Amino acid sequence: MDINARIAARLGALRRQRVLSLEALAQRCEVIRSMISLIERGESSPTAVVLEKLACGLGLPLNALFEVTLTDSAPLVRREDQPQWQDPQSGYLRRNLTPDNAYFPVQMIEVTFPAGASVAYETGQRDPGIHQQIWLLAGSIQIRVGEQAYSLQQGDRLGFDLDSTTAFHNPHPEPARYLVLLSSKGHLP
Structure with a gap:
């Protein structure tokens, strides 16, 4: 589909x-x-x-x-079965690595964020019950969480609760690639 x-x-x-x-x-x-x-x-x-x-x-x-419910609990999810979505505005590409399943208390997403791209989530009512970890695998990126700005380089990790606005910006000439882990506060990794 x-x-x-x-x-x-x-x-x-x-x-x-x-x-x-x-x-x-x-x-x-x-x-x-x-x-x-x-x-x-x-x-x-x-x-x-x-x-x-x-x-x-x-x-x-x-x-x-983006969650997809699998009918079985197979331990292997092939790359072609991991849904990808591209933001038509910024061009960022997200790939869900974890199916929506009771056996997976955390969600993993791989993101490729293009050079020069920006996305700002200004929604005021964020979910305080969700914790997000970002691990930068390649490139560099700037992330704003509420009023705090962070500049991440390859290998850096940033963790925060989804309870305020967030903005992502890649002012660099190369794309950034990062892994996102989402967990409910009851299942912090």
Whole structure:
């Protein structure tokens, strides 16, 4: 299944689970109703910022919109079975490494962040129950968490709770590649 179709199905299912109309979700997340409808029908390729707003409106972390439930608990997930999504605005590429499964209390995501790219998640209502670790595998990147700015070099690790705004910027001529680990506070690695 195409990643936009997968996001469309997941968004629609999560909205219906919460018994929210398109209008109610639009008011919660400040995304216009018609945009949500287009996304749910798989007719729009949403940006990372729009997806973050939708996830917050649903009371979930962004990664919840990318989760894939596997029918078995096979220990091996082949690269071609790991969903990839590219932000149409910044060009950043994210690949989910961990399936949505009760056996996995943490989620792993690999991100390739292009040279010159920026993404700012300004959503005020972040999930304080989620902890994020970023381990920079290649390149360098600047990350702002709330009012605190960090400059990461290859091998650096940054950990923070998802309870404030965050912004990512790569002012360098090479892409940055990093691993993201997400865990609920009850399952900190």
